[in-house]
Structure formats: structure tokens, C-alpha cells
Amino acid sequence: MSRYSVFLCVLLITLLSTSNFVFLTYAQESQQTMKSKYPAARKSEQVDDYHGVKVADPYRWLEDLDSGETRNWVEAENKLTFDYLEGIPARTKIKERLTKLWDYEKFGVPFKEGQRYFYTRNSGLQNQSVLYTVTSLSAEPKLLLDPNTLSSDGTVAVSGMSASHDGKLLAYSLSASGSDWQEWKVRDVETSQDLSDDLKWAKFSDASWSKDNKGFYYERYDEPKSDSLKETNYFQKLYYHKLGTPQADDVLVYERPDQKDWMFSSYVTEDGRYLIITISQGTDVKNRVYYKDLNSPNSEVVKMLDGFDASYSFVGNDGGRFWFRTDLEAPRGKLIEIDTATPARNNWKVLVPETRDTIQSVTLVNHQFILNYLHDAYTQVKVFDQSGKFLRDIQFPGIGSADGFSGHADDKETFYSFTGFTTPTTIYRYDLVSGNTEIFRQPKVDFNPRDFETKQVFYSSKDGTKVPMFITYKKGLKLDGNNPTYLYGYGGFSVSLTPGFSVGLVVWMEMGGVFAQPNLRGGAEYGEEWHQAGYKLKKQNVFDDFIYAAQWLIANKYTSTPKLAIGGGSNGGLLVGAVLTQRPDLFGAALPAVGVMDMLRFQEFTIGWAWVSDYGSSKNAEDFKNLYAYSPLHNIKPGASYPPTLITTADHDDRVWPGHSFKFAATLQAAQAGSAPILIRIETKAGHGAGKPTSKVIEESADRWGFLVKTLNMKL
Numbered sequence: 001m002s003r004y005s006v007f008l009c010v011l012l013i014t015l016l017s018t019s020n021f022v023f024l025t026y027a028q029e030s031q032q033t034m035k036s037k038y039p040a041a042r043k044s045e046q047v048d049d050y051h052g053v054k055v056a057d058p059y060r061w062l063e064d065l066d067s068g069e070t071r072n073w074v075e076a077e078n079k080l081t082f083d084y085l086e087g088i089p090a091r092t093k094i095k096e097r098l099t100k101l102w103d104y105e106k107f108g109v110p111f112k113e114g115q116r117y118f119y120t121r122n123s124g125l126q127n128q129s130v131l132y133t134v135t136s137l138s139a140e141p142k143l144l145l146d147p148n149t150l151s152s153d154g155t156v157a158v159s160g161m162s163a164s165h166d167g168k169l170l171a172y173s174l175s176a177s178g179s180d181w182q183e184w185k186v187r188d189v190e191t192s193q194d195l196s197d198d199l200k201w202a203k204f205s206d207a208s209w210s211k212d213n214k215g216f217y218y219e220r221y222d223e224p225k226s227d228s229l230k231e232t233n234y235f236q237k238l239y240y241h242k243l244g245t246p247q248a249d250d251v252l253v254y255e256r257p258d259q260k261d262w263m264f265s266s267y268v269t270e271d272g273r274y275l276i277i278t279i280s281q282g283t284d285v286k287n288r289v290y291y292k293d294l295n296s297p298n299s300e301v302v303k304m305l306d307g308f309d310a311s312y313s314f315v316g317n318d319g320g321r322f323w324f325r326t327d328l329e330a331p332r333g334k335l336i337e338i339d340t341a342t343p344a345r346n347n348w349k350v351l352v353p354e355t356r357d358t359i360q361s362v363t364l365v366n367h368q369f370i371l372n373y374l375h376d377a378y379t380q381v382k383v384f385d386q387s388g389k390f391l392r393d394i395q396f397p398g399i400g401s402a403d404g405f406s407g408h409a410d411d412k413e414t415f416y417s418f419t420g421f422t423t424p425t426t427i428y429r430y431d432l433v434s435g436n437t438e439i440f441r442q443p444k445v446d447f448n449p450r451d452f453e454t455k456q457v458f459y460s461s462k463d464g465t466k467v468p469m470f471i472t473y474k475k476g477l478k479l480d481g482n483n484p485t486y487l488y489g490y491g492g493f494s495v496s497l498t499p500g501f502s503v504g505l506v507v508w509m510e511m512g513g514v515f516a517q518p519n520l521r522g523g524a525e526y527g528e529e530w531h532q533a534g535y536k537l538k539k540q541n542v543f544d545d546f547i548y549a550a551q552w553l554i555a556n557k558y559t560s561t562p563k564l565a566i567g568g569g570s571n572g573g574l575l576v577g578a579v580l581t582q583r584p585d586l587f588g589a590a591l592p593a594v595g596v597m598d599m600l601r602f603q604e605f606t607i608g609w610a611w612v613s614d615y616g617s618s619k620n621a622e623d624f625k626n627l628y629a630y631s632p633l634h635n636i637k638p639g640a641s642y643p644p645t646l647i648t649t650a651d652h653d654d655r656v657w658p659g660h661s662f663k664f665a666a667t668l669q670a671a672q673a674g675s676a677p678i679l680i681r682i683e684t685k686a687g688h689g690a691g692k693p694t695s696k697v698i699e700e701s702a703d704r705w706g707f708l709v710k711t712l713n714m715k716l
Contacts (some may be wrong), residue, residue, distance in 0.1 A: 009404075015211050034675060035672070038080070038678070039076035039308070041059060041073060041669070042061065043059070044060060045539070053624070057601075058666065060663075062659055062663050063629055074682050077665065077682065078680075078681070081646075081679040084294060084679060089341070090710075092708075094709070095702035096503060098507060099125070101503045101506060101507060102125060102503045103112070103125050104424070104444060105123060105124060105444070106129065107119060107425075107441040107443070108414050109404040109413070109416060109417050110427070111377070111407075113165060114164075116135055116189065117136075118133050118161075118163055118167075118170075120132070122694075127148055127155075127694045128154055130145070130147070130148070131145040131158070131161070132144060139430070145158065145192070147346060149588070157174070157175055157178075158172055159173045160173040160182060160205065161173070162209060162216065162457060165209055167189070168189050168213070171185070171186050171207040171209070171216055172184070172187060180606075180655055181203055181321060184197070184218060184241075185199075186243060192209060196244060197244070199218065200219050201228070203220075203221060203236075204236070204556030205219040205265060206267075206274075211268065215241050215242040216241055217238060217239070217240050221236055221264070232605065233606055234260040234609075237254070237255040238254040238264045238266055240253050253266075255290075261277070263280050263281070264279055264539050267319050268294070271317070271319075272294065273293065273319075274292065274294060276290075276314045277290065277292065278312075279711065281308070281613060282609065282611060282613045283309075283493050283611055285528065287308065287311060287312055288307070288448075289304050289310075289314065290303050290304055290442055302324075304633060310327050312325075313325040313326070314615055315335070315480070319338075320340035321337055321450065322334070322337070322339075322340060323335065323351070324337075325359055325361070326686070331527040331528040331529040331530075332526065332529075333527065334352060336350055341563075350389050351369070351384070352369070356375075357375045358424070358524060358527045359371055363405045364409050365405065365411050365413075365432055366409070366410070366412050367386055368385055368410055368432055369383070369384045369385075376456065376525075377456075377470070377496060377525045378400060378456075380399075386534050398423065399499060400418055400421075400423055400498075401420070401500055401603075403416060404416030404417050413430065414432060414669065415430070419499065419500050419501045420500070420502070421454050421472040421515070422449040423449060423501055424452065426442045428440060447506050455470075455472075456468055457471060461521075461541070461543040467515055467549065469517065469549055470516070472505070472509065474512065477514065477558075477668060479558060482559075483512065484511075484559070484563045485513065485563060485565065486508060486708070487517075487549060487553065487566045489518055489545075489546045489548070489572055489576075490520065490569075490575065491521060491522035491545065492523070493522070493531075493614050494524035494531045496524045496525045497517055497518075497520075497525075504548055504701050504705065508705065509589075511716055512716075518546065520575075521533025522539070522542045530609060530716060536614070536623070536626070537623075537626050543575065543630065546575060547583055550579075551586070561585070564587055564588045565588055565591065567593065568593065570594050573592040573595020573596065573661075574595050575589050575597065576592035576599050577632025577633075580645065581636055587707055589707070589712060590633075590642075590643055590644070590709075590710055594648065595660060596656055597664035598632075598664075599628070599631035600618040600628065600661070601618070603617055606655065607655060608656075615627065633663055633664050636667050638670070638671045639670060639671065639673045640673060642676030642678065644677050644678075644711035644712075645668065645677070645678050646677075646679050646703075648666060648704070649680070649683070650684070651682060659667075661680060662680070663680075665678065
């Protein structure tokens with residue numbers, strides 16, 4: 001798992017159902033009736049001074065989740081929202097259809113350690129996927145770990161796992177109620193019983209086993225002194241845990257008390273010789289790489305790549321020859337070799353140079369490099385030998401996204417997943433000797449993919465930049481401007497939006513809906529230059545790209561403003577909040593999820609400081625001016641008419657603090673001059689999105705799309 005996927009979870013919202021009802025529009029509700037229903041929210045006199053600019057923050061008290069006043073407000077807001085949603089006749093039909101279609105067998109990509117394969121399976125509606133193991137691909141699977149037995153409501157999830165090199169032990173971490181905090185445990189694979197090991201206060205951590213299988217390296221923080229959900233997370237440390245010993249005896253391998261925002265990721269090379277330490281500052285793609293010679297217990301940590309000048313991703317090694325994927329002087333990526341005996345930059349070798357397409361990942365299997373590329377936001381995969389000579393392409397059944405391709409240097413096989421907007425995630429086994437591909441597991445979903453089509457268009461943004469966009473819909477669509485359309489975006493942190501299957505998306509299209517997914521700047525679809533064109537002082541490019549995507553859809557008669565809904569989660573929630581306040585006239589409805597709405601204070605909570613690399617900080621005068629200009633919370637205009645808005649968040653979100661959404665909702669409700677509803681749905685015992693139980697996902701999806709059925713006046 002990459003460092004960036006730990007911080008950010010791209011929330012591709014699940015979608016809807018079919019039914020046969022016609023509903024009232026929001027415009028038919030009285031403005032005074034809606035305004036009178038909003039819970040009272042006290043305005044304080046809180047004012048902050050940012051570089052001489054006085055900024056009011058009247059709802060600061062809503063940042064305190066545990067106060068009685070906040071709890072009363074949350075309860076009242078949820079009552080209003082759920083009363084509204086339960087009054088939508090279509091919601092029941094939506095949930096029924098969503099539940100029926102969701103009930104299909106799902107598999108994760110297998111990995112192998114020792115003589116065992118490991119993979120996850122969900123029978124259909126299980127809240128959490130279950131981990132199985134087999135000694136051969138034809139053997140009967142053995143249940144190894146079922147998270148559904150760990151809580152009555154499915155809110156305890158497995159957040160990380162790593163098998164020992166001999167496949168006999170499994171280190172796994174648990175996270176409760178959607179929190180990022182992890183608790184590491186160790187399970188005996190043969191007996192399916194846990195050992196005594198119990199490691200707390202890990203966050204954004206993996207586990208990497210030592211070659212002797214007697215322990216593993218992991219990352220954690222000191223125990224929080226106050227609120228573990230809210231307190232900022234600084235001074236991460238790298239430890240080694242020896243099996244059978246208490247956590248207090250863990251060996252501190254590396255720390256940097258002079259660098260509070262440095263974060264570590266550790267990996268033991270396959271030969272067991274080196275510990276690779278990757279160092280990042282928050283979500284910045286640039287990183288450092290150090291290593292330690294494990295053959296010499298008292299060896300110093302070697303600062304191999306120590307400049308924070310580019311992104312370096314360790315691929316593998318042959319003795320002291322290390323291979324890295326990097327974007328140094330190659331924004332779309334290249335594969336290089338560095339010899340630890342002669343590490344100077346002028347001795348580096350380029351094995352696979354940069355091309356037009358962006359390298360997403362590189363793995364080493366069967367002593368061959370597997371390079372996963374993005375070509376206009378969809379996957380292409382190429383295989384090279386160890387000298388960098390091209391061998392072959394891996395063929396896919398269409399335009400989509402492939403992931404996986406893990407393994408060891410001596411393995412002859414690898415596994416990967418392939419998915420598209422109308423292609424359920426299928427697992428393949430790939431033979432690296434013959435080049436043959438075979439299906440390992442293929443789901444059976446109760447719909448006909450031939451009823452739908454996907455196209456990719458390129459539109460011009462405000463500054464003339466060409467931006468790709470996927471559009472998916474049911475065949476026979478009429479371009480008359482009357483199609484309900486859901487425009488979904490992200491645009492940040494080098495996260496690429498690629499084609500992916502969603503049960504809700506299928507149901508949305510069954511209802512006649514159009515799904516549009518633009519590849520906004522700020523992502524990594526076209527490498528680091530594309531990312532940098534949408535971050536910090538250039539963040540407005542992201543919002544312009546999204547606005548111009550909406551205008552393109554309207555101009556080309558896919559939809560019209562009354563039928564156009566927008567959505568996004570996390571950084572995508574910020575996107576929706578920003579364009580909502582900049583162009584409230586352009587959209588028919590808005591669904592911002594777990595969004596970063598207060599751009600002046602985001603760094604004050606949990607891991608928010610890590611996003612400064614992408615956003616900048618209000619503590620810097622130039623950054624403040626830029627942030628203040630688009631911060632969703634601070635650009636709500638009293639007396640303006642905003643479209644119907646359903647804000648969603650969760651009370652255990654310790655990634656994007658719920659106070660962001662709370663303050664945004666209270667401010668938007670107070671400012672609203674129109675009759676459209678401004679609602680907030682606050683999930684309990686849930687977090688940012690990762691590990692959310694299936695039951696909660698279905699409930700939330702039904703609520704989101706029930707809201708759109710009503711507000712977009714969909715005739716079903």
C-alpha cells in the first residue's frame with residue numbers, strides 16, 4: 001500500500017435503484033418551512049487575525065465533538081435529515097435494489113508467502129471481507145481471520161496485514177469505528193489463534209518481517225496525552241517488535257526528534273540484508289530513502305537519497321544494486337538502478353526511461369520488472385527484463401484499471417485485478433514464463449454490462465488545458481439536456497481517478513442517470529506536472545477544471561443545471577464545497593462528503609498538518625491569501641441561493657475532522673436565501689470511509705441517491 005493511499009481515500013460514491021414513482025421538487029417546499037426547521041446554532045464572537053486580516057469563526061464551538069452543545073446540535077441535525085430522507089418514497093426501493101445487486105461474491109488479489117496463498121473473500125453482504133488461506137490454488141480454502149466476529153455491527157475492520165516469509169504467521173492490524181488508529185496482533189496461520197503480541201498506537205503503519213520470521217518492523221506514535229481522535233500526530237517512530245515480548249520492550253530503530261513531521265515506512269529486502277526506510281513529510285510525493293545493513297546489528301542508518309528532491313519508490317535489489325521508480329527529471333516516471341558501492345548520481349543507470357504515459361507502480365517478479373502505466377487515465381502494463389529490455393504487454397479485456405502484480409523475484413506467477421465502470425472486479429493469474437493469463441475468480445453480478453457504454457472525451461478548461469473525462473450511461477441515451485447526471489471529482493494529492501466498478505453506478509444508470517468522472521489537475525494521471533498544476537497556489541485550476549466539465553456536459557446536451565448533481569469525498573469534498581460557493585447557479589444538487597471545508601484551520605487537527613504540502617498553510621501570508629480566496633467555509637455568502645446540499649461526515653473521522661462539515665453546514669444553513677434544503681448526515685461509529693461496514697455503505701448510498709431522486713425531480 002502506498003503512503004498516499006494511507007492518507008487519502010478516494011470515495012467513489014455508490015449509487016442507486018429503480019422504481020416507478022414521480023416526486024415533488026425541492027422548489028415546492030416553502031422556504032420559510034425549511035429555514036424554520038434548521039437547528040439553532042449559537043454564533044460566538046470568535047475572531048482570528050491572519051496576517052492583519054480579521055476572520056470570524058462564529059461556530060468554532062462545533063469543533064469540540066464531546067461538548068453537550070455540539071452533541072445536541074448533531075442530534076437535532078440528524079433528526080431533521082433522517083426525517084427528510086425517510087419521507088422520500090423512493091428510498092426504500094433504492095435500498096432494496098442496491099442490496100439485491102450488492103449481494104455477489106467478491107475477492108481480493110491473492111499474495112503468497114512460503115507455501116501459502118492468502119486472499120480475501122466477501123460472500124456478498126458481509127460487513128467486512130474475510131481472509132482465507134490455501135496451500136494450493138485448487139485446495140479447499142481455510143478461514144483464517146473473520147473481522148465480522150469482532151464486533152456486532154461490523155465496525156471493527158482489518159486495516160493492514162503482512163504474512164511472515166515462511167507463511168506460518170500473520171501480523172494484522174485492527175481499526176475500530178473507522179479510526180486511523182491501528183492495533184497490531186499476530187495470528188498463527190495453522191491454528192488460526194492469536195499469539196500474545198498486542199501493539200497499540202500505530203497509525204499509517206505497515207509491518208515488515210525480519211528474514212528469520214522472529215519479529216517485524218512497524219511505525220507508531222507515543223500514546224496521546226489527551227483526545228486520541230483529535231490530537232495532532234507528530235514524531236512518528238520506527239520500531240522492531242520481537243515476537244512474544246511486550247510492546248514496552250520493542251527496539252527503537254529510528255526516530256528524528258528534530259523533525260516532528262517526518263513519517264517512516266519500512267521494508268526488509270527479500271534477501272533479508274537491508275532495511276529500507278522511506279521518509280516522507282506528510283503527503284508530499286517527494287521523499288528520502290535511507291537503509292540499514294541488518295547483517296551488522298550495530299550498523300548506522302545510511303542516508304542514501306537525502307534531498308527531498310523527487311519521489312523514490314523502492315522496487316527491489318540484487319545485493320547492493322537497488323532499483324527505484326522515480327520522477328527525478330522525469331515527471332511521468334522512470335526506472336533506475338543505484339549501486340550502493342558507487343551511489344553518486346552520475347553513476348545511476350536508467351533502465352526504463354520516461355515515456356508519454358505515467359508509471360503508477362513497478363514490481364519485480366520472476367526477475368522481470370512489471371510496469372503499471374496510466375495511458376489517458378486507464379491502465380496499460382508492460383514487462384521488461386532486468387536490463388530494461390521490453391518483453392511484452394499484458395493484454396486486458398477493455399478500458400479499465402488493473403492493480404496487483406505483486407510477488408517475489410523467484411516467483412513464476414503473479415495475480416492482478418481488472419475492473420471498469422461496467423466490469424465487476426475480476427481476479428487474474430498471470431504466468432510470467434509463458435505470458436498466459438487465466439481467470440482466478442470472476443464475480444457474477446445480476447446485470448448485463450452490454451446494456452451500457454463508456455466513452456472518454458477531452459474538453460478545454462478555463463486556461464485551455466485539455467482535460468480527459470469518462471462518461472458512462474445506458475445505451476440509447478438521448479442528448480436532450482434532461483438526463484440526471486452525477487459529476488464526480490477529486491483533483492489532489494497525486495490521486496488518479498481511473499475506471500472502477502460500482503454497484504450503485506449500475507443502478508444509477510438503470511434509472512437513466514449519467515455518470516461523469518473528469519481527471520482534474522492535482523491528480524497524477526499525467527505525472528507530477530499534472531499534480532503540481534493543481535496544488536498550492538494553483539489549486540484554483542482544479543475548481544476551474546470541474547466547473548468547465550459541468551459546462552461541457554450542459555453544452556453538449558447530456559444534462560442541464562436542474563439535472564446536474566456534483567459529488568466528491570475528502571479532498572473531493574473540498575472540491576464540491578469550493579465550486580458550490582463559486583458557482584451556486586451551475587448545479588442542481590451537491591453531495592460533499594467528509595470534506596476539508598475550513599482551509600485556515602485544517603492543519604490544527606490529527607493528520608491535517610500533512611496536507612500543507614498540497615494546500616499550503618494559513619500561517620504563511622501568501623498561502624493564506626490563496627486559501628482564504630477559495631476556502632468553502634469562508635466563501636459562503638449570506639443571502640445567496642444555494643442548490644440542494646446533503647453534507648455527509650462521521651463522528652469518528654480522525655482524518656478530516658468532522659468539525660469541518662459541522663461548521664460548513666451551520667454556516668450554509670444560516671446563509672441560505674433560497675428554498676433548497678441544506679442537510680447534514682452524521683454517521684455514528686464510522687470514520688473517513690476505509691473499513692466502513694457494508695450495511696452502513698448501503699444505507700448511506702440509499703440516502704444519497706434518494707436525496708437526488710427528489711431534488712433532481714427524477715421521473716422513474
